[in-house]
Amino acid sequence: MASSSSSEGEGRRAWVPLASRPEFAGVTPLPQDDGPSPVVAIAYRDDFRETMDYFRSLYSSRELSPRSLLLTSLAISVNPANYTVWHFRRQVLEALGADWTEELEFTEGVAKRNAKNYQLWHHRRWVAEKLGPDAASRELEFTRKIFCLDAKNYHAWSHRQWVLQALGGWEDELDYCAQLLEEDVFNNSAWNQRYFVITKSPSLGGLNAMRDSEVDYAIEAIHANPENESPWRYLRGLYNDENEAWLNDSRVHSACLRVLKAKRNFKFALSTLLDLLGLGFKPNQEIKDAITSLRTSDLGEAGSDSDLANSICSILGLEDPMRANYWTWRKQQASSSS
Amino acid sequence: MGELAGDKHVKYILSVEKKKDSFESVVMEHLRLNGAYWGLTTLDLLGKLDTVDSDEVVSWILQCQHESGGFGGNIGHDPHLLYTLSAVQVLALFDKLDVLDINKVTDYIRALQNEDGSFSGDIWGEVDTRFSYCAICCLAILKRLDSINVEKAVRYIVSCKTLDGGFGCTPGAESHAGQIFCCVGALAITGSLHHIDKDLLGWWLCERQVKSGGLNGRPEKLADVCYSWWVLSSLIMIDRVHWIDKEKLIKFILDCQDTENGGISDRPDDAVDIFHTYFGVAGLSLLEYPGLKATDPAYALPVDVVNRIFFGRCST
Numbered sequence: 001m002a003s004s005s006s007s008e009g010e011g012r013r014a015w016v017p018l019a020s021r022p023e024f025a026g027v028t029p030l031p032q033d034d035g036p037s038p039v040v041a042i043a044y045r046d047d048f049r050e051t052m053d054y055f056r057s058l059y060s061s062r063e064l065s066p067r068s069l070l071l072t073s074l075a076i077s078v079n080p081a082n083y084t085v086w087h088f089r090r091q092v093l094e095a096l097g098a099d100w101t102e103e104l105e106f107t108e109g110v111a112k113r114n115a116k117n118y119q120l121w122h123h124r125r126w127v128a129e130k131l132g133p134d135a136a137s138r139e140l141e142f143t144r145k146i147f148c149l150d151a152k153n154y155h156a157w158s159h160r161q162w163v164l165q166a167l168g169g170w171e172d173e174l175d176y177c178a179q180l181l182e183e184d185v186f187n188n189s190a191w192n193q194r195y196f197v198i199t200k201s202p203s204l205g206g207l208n209a210m211r212d213s214e215v216d217y218a219i220e221a222i223h224a225n226p227e228n229e230s231p232w233r234y235l236r237g238l239y240n241d242e243n244e245a246w247l248n249d250s251r252v253h254s255a256c257l258r259v260l261k262a263k264r265n266f267k268f269a270l271s272t273l274l275d276l277l278g279l280g281f282k283p284n285q286e287i288k289d290a291i292t293s294l295r296t297s298d299l300g301e302a303g304s305d306s307d308l309a310n311s312i313c314s315i316l317g318l319e320d321p322m323r324a325n326y327w328t329w330r331k332q333q334a335s336s337s338s
Numbered sequence: 339m340g341e342l343a344g345d346k347h348v349k350y351i352l353s354v355e356k357k358k359d360s361f362e363s364v365v366m367e368h369l370r371l372n373g374a375y376w377g378l379t380t381l382d383l384l385g386k387l388d389t390v391d392s393d394e395v396v397s398w399i400l401q402c403q404h405e406s407g408g409f410g411g412n413i414g415h416d417p418h419l420l421y422t423l424s425a426v427q428v429l430a431l432f433d434k435l436d437v438l439d440i441n442k443v444t445d446y447i448r449a450l451q452n453e454d455g456s457f458s459g460d461i462w463g464e465v466d467t468r469f470s471y472c473a474i475c476c477l478a479i480l481k482r483l484d485s486i487n488v489e490k491a492v493r494y495i496v497s498c499k500t501l502d503g504g505f506g507c508t509p510g511a512e513s514h515a516g517q518i519f520c521c522v523g524a525l526a527i528t529g530s531l532h533h534i535d536k537d538l539l540g541w542w543l544c545e546r547q548v549k550s551g552g553l554n555g556r557p558e559k560l561a562d563v564c565y566s567w568w569v570l571s572s573l574i575m576i577d578r579v580h581w582i583d584k585e586k587l588i589k590f591i592l593d594c595q596d597t598e599n600g601g602i603s604d605r606p607d608d609a610v611d612i613f614h615t616y617f618g619v620a621g622l623s624l625l626e627y628p629g630l631k632a633t634d635p636a637y638a639l640p641v642d643v644v645n646r647i648f649f650g651r652c653s654t
Contacts, residue, residue: 032367033401033413052367056414082368084416087462122464152559154507154514161510188557192512195501200510229545229557237501323544326581 015047018054018074023067029053030060048078059088064095073106080114086123100130108142115146121155125162136167144176151180152189161196170201185221191230195237211238211245219255227265232272247279253287260290267320270294270312274330277309278337291315309334340592342622343600344629347615348386350600351377354612369411371402375424376616382431382640383623383631392432399425400437407439407446408460418460419450419472426476430643435480444482447473455490466507467498471520475637478527479647492530495521503538515546515555519568526575526636540578543569551586552605562604563594563614566621571635574624584625591618 018024031053055075058068072089075082093103107124114120124142128135140163146156164170174197180190198210215238221231239246246252252272259269273283273291283291291311299314313331317324354377374395381387401413402425408417409425422443429435450458450473457469470491477483497509498521504513505521518539525531546553546569552561553569566587573579593606594614601610602618623633632641 060414079368082415083418083460084368084410084414087416087460090462118464122462125464126462152556154512158507158511161508186558189512192500192506196510233502233542240501322547322583322586323581326541326544329581 018050018071023070024054027054027057027067030056032056045078051075051078055085055088059084062091064092066096068092069096076110080110080117080120083119086119090123090126100127103127104131104135104138104142111142111146115150115153116155118155121159125159128163128167133167136163136169139163139167140169147180151184151187154189157189157193160193165200170197170203173197173201174204181221185225186228186230188230191234195234207238207240214238215249215251219251222255222268223258225265226259226262226269227267229268232268236272236275243279247276247281252276253281253283257287257290260287260294263294266294267316270316274309274312274334277312278334283308307334340595340597342592342619342627342629343595343597344384346597346600347595347602347619348381348384348389348600350596350610350615351380351612352389353600367412368415369421371399371409371411371421371424371428373612374399375427376612378428378431379639380612380616380619382643383619383633385629385631387431392434395428396432396434396437399428404446407442407444416460417446419447419457419469419476420459422446423472423476426479427637427639430479430639430647433643433646435647438480440480440482444477444480444485447476448485451486451491455487455492455494457491467495467505467517467524468507468520470495471524474524474527479637483528488528492525492528492533495524495530496533499533502542503535503540504542512556513542515543515553515565515568515572518543518572522572522575523636523638531576534576536576536578540573540576540581543573544578544581547582547587551583551588551590553582553587560605561590563591563602563621564604564617566591567617567624567638570621570624571633571638574635579624588622588625588627591621594618 018027029050051071051074055071058071069089069092072085072092075085076089079085104124104127107120107127110117110120111124128139140160143156143160143163146153164173174194177190177194177197180187181194184190198204198214199207204210215235218231218235218238221228222235235252236246239249253276256269256273259266270291273281273287277283288308291308294315295311296318299318310331313327313334317327317331320327354373378387378390378395381390398413399409402409402411402415402421404410404417406417408419409421410417411421415421426435426438426443429438450460450469452458452465456465456467457473458465459469459472473486474483474491477486495505498505498507498511498517500506500511500513502513504518506512506514507517511517522531522534522539525533545557546555546565548554548561550561552563553565554561555565555568570579570587573582591602594603594608595601595618596603596610599610601612602615603610604614619630620633620638623630624635626632633639634641634644637644
């Protein structure tokens with residue numbers, strides 16, 4: 001939970017009971033009906049209980065008024081995950097002819113404490129839709145701020161992808177991905193976004209046009225951190241179903257070789273070679289030697305595995321014991337196909 | 339390694355109501371139906387569902403139903419697919435599906451399918467593969483899958499497949515183990531698992547196991563007990579569960595127990611909650627931990643309940 005700060009909404013300041021606020025005069029609080037002997041009975045805090053009692057009252061009479069809007073703000077501040085409260089808020093906003101920019105500011109306040117709340121993000125999208133393409137740059141900036149706090153926030157990424165597709169703003173997106181990956185090259189969300197951009201951006205020409213330069217980009221990231229799962233999967237994704245091209249890109253073979261020669265963090269390099277071997281790859285002597293040199297004495301003599309693929313699986317079974325069964329299975333696959 | 343403190347967990351679930359002022363209690367009002375599903379399914383897996391008065395639960399659930407046919411998270415709340423599924427699952431637990439006006443529930447769900455095959459969660463139109471699962475699982479339990487366009491629903495889910503073999507919430511979104519469960523579950527229920535590259539997805543899923551033995555939901559994220567459910571159930575549905583180290587995962591889940599007051603947390607030494615208690619116990623059930631009922635990985639219900647739905651009364 002976020003700690004309290006001065007920027008937080010009204011609901012977190014000293015609680016002024018609604019019963020003593022003039023704007024709520026005449027509202028009869030309506031308690032939650034939890035049914036008989038509740039299954040999962042709920043204990044309510046006083047401010048929560050009072051807010052929700054007033055909310056239910058105004059909601060049940062469908063009072064579309066400024067004080068209802070205020071009450072939804074209060075209810076959201078005590079519990080931003082309540083679908084019904086957001087639902088009512090949208091009805092009130094539409095009835096009152098809301099200032100949508102002001103509403104964006106409201107959601108930004110809520111996001112500071114609840115950046116992982118589904119309802120908030122859906123509401124934000126609803127408001128941005130009202131504003132149309134003019135909202136694109138503000139929405140991209142908003143998610144950028146969220147990523148400064150948590151660069152893997154799933155909701156914010158989903159929102160950002162929606163903004164790009166529905167409202168536009170693709171121009172700087174590839175640079176933005178590069179920036180995030182510079183900050184943290186292990187950020188799988190940023191790698192995913194990069195793939196999203198190169199495959200979907202209307203200005204980049206699609207995967208075929210981008211493949212060549214992206215292979216270099218991924219390989220550079222691999223050399224910096226060969227244990228990083230993301231660029232390896234990205235590299236494979238660049239070739240998608242194009243097995244022939246994947247098989248024949250010598251840059252991939254050299255990258256694997258270079259990682260093997262360093263003799264550490266070689267799991268994904270070996271696994272990639274295993275994939276390639278399965279597709280008919282014929283490695284040169286240098287690659288064969290590099291694989292053989294990774295064998296430890298536990299694995300016995302180099303010739304004891306029937307071929308290179310078996311050898312790779314034996315090495316990985318020792319290196320990655322948690323997934324020993326997976327590597328054993330890969331070995332069986334390799335044997336049955338050879 | 340410690341043991342499963344089953345009795346403590348039963349006590350914990352039954353006593354959630356007494357934990358005054360806990361954050362968990364306050365935020366649960368609107369999703370009490372989800373809470374009921376988590377708590378009651380856990381009780382059933384532990385063999386203690388009979389400690390609850392089923393008539394009271396059923397009458398409360400019916401009060402959560404909206405005139406549209408969908409269910410809200412509590413009495414007087416707006417309907418949503420998330421709660422509609424929980425309502426149907428809990429009624430199935432108690433063998434009380436016959437109290438439902440099945441046409442009404444079916445109409446509610448059917449109306450939420452979009453032209454592209456996806457599902458909105460409610461009338462406000464949020465689209466997410468989670469809702470595809472809710473709709474498909476619900477309709478399968480009600481034996482009304484024929485009321486939606488299954489082919490389109492499957493096509494939409496397949497369009498959310500990612501380069502690593504997993505699935506995201508919408509097309510282009512990152513793989514996430516929770517979304518993968520929803521997509522694999524929906525594909526399993528509709529007999530469409532052939533759309534999955536099982537070897538590729540299986541490898542990505544087993545890579546989610548980290549040194550502590552726990553599972554994370556995405557690369558480089560922390561392990562969390564809830565992924566014991568999302569990842570494991572997905573691995574089982576694609577027949578690849580033996581690719582992870584089961585013993586280490588069991589130890590991780592048991593280490594997340596509050597052995598004094600009951601309940602299971604996301605990670606060792608964190609505060610327990612009912613959500614993680616369910617996912618921990620259900621995860622152990624998927625791992626065939628002794629003394630627990632078996633769980634169906636697609637329907638997220640005890641196997642005997644699923645058998646009763648589809649094959650009649652084969653156990654009591």
